[in-house]
Amino acid sequence: MSRYKHFSEEFSAADINETDALPELDVDEPHQLEFKLQLRNYASNAVPLTASYNLNHMKVYFSKRTRLERSLILTNFIVLFVAFCIFLSCFYRHHDKQQPEKLCLTPICIQLSSSIYSGLNQTINPCDDFYEFVCGRWIKTNIIPKGHSGWSTTKELSRKNLIILKGILEQTSIKSSLSAFTAEQEAIKFYQSCMNISEIEQQQVRPLERFLKENFNLTINDWMNIDRNKTWEGLFVSLLKILSTKYGF
Incomplete structure (x- = not known):
């Protein structure tokens, strides 16, 4: 070995x-x-x-x-x-530090939160019936308005939007700032013509007579006795062509 x-x-x-x-x-x-x-x-x-x-x-x-x-x-x-x-300690201390909650205390936020809170039914457990918990009290405190077959938060929002739109159409600043032909200007004119009841009663049917005379060379009686062989669909198409040519509709 x-x-x-x-x-x-x-x-x-x-x-x-x-x-x-x-x-x-x-x-x-x-x-x-x-x-x-x-x-x-x-x-x-x-x-x-x-x-x-x-x-x-x-x-x-x-x-x-x-x-x-x-x-x-x-x-x-x-x-x-x-x-x-030291770097790890500062990093975790910075990220673990709880950021203060930023609450929206503007009037709009308070009003919105109040409307949401007013619709809650806090007597119901949300785990049992979430829909009743969220909308239970709203259904009991909001009745169906007259002229409507049903009512919901969507329809209520649509009604509020119409009120806001009415206020926009009635603003004088918009009327003075719109000098050229625009859709906004035409909407304001149309709204004003519909709301001016006294002017409508004073003019009566004269604007319609003037329109028929300028575009069709007809009076109201002639329009009522127009060629009955034509259908209303054909007359409506002719009317749309005239409106599109003259007013840009």
Whole structure:
């Protein structure tokens, strides 16, 4: 076994079976030594070669440094670690800090929240009947207006929009600012002509007579006795063509 002593010393740290590490010898040629190292069932708990090499390389690197250099390297690592900890602490403190809730206290927000709250039925558990919880009290406190077969928050919103639109059409600032022909101007004129009851009663049917005379060269009686072979659809198409040509409808 002395001949293979250096092999056993080399692999003793790995707990290799001695029979697995012995070389194979050719007995027919005793003067020639054919060495074939075979490792079977190599199982070791030792540190892997790469990690061991890196660790040894690091040890050699630090052993070649002076004490001052080693102290500076260690100090740099400590400073970087402390700076990283401070950064993490500031980061989490900034993000974990609860932002103050921004409440809308404008008159519109208060009015809207009041309308929503007035429709809630808080006697009902929302997990049992969510619709009744949200709209229960609104149904009881809002009756169907006269002339409507049903009523809802959508129709109520539409009615409020009409009121707002009425106020916009009656604003004098809009009437004075619209000098050119625009859809807004025509809407204002149409609204004013419909709401001016005294002017309507005074004019009576004269605007209609003037319109028929200028566009069809007819009087009202002629219009009533117009060619009865034509259908109302054809007359309506002709009327639309005249309105489109003259007024841009």
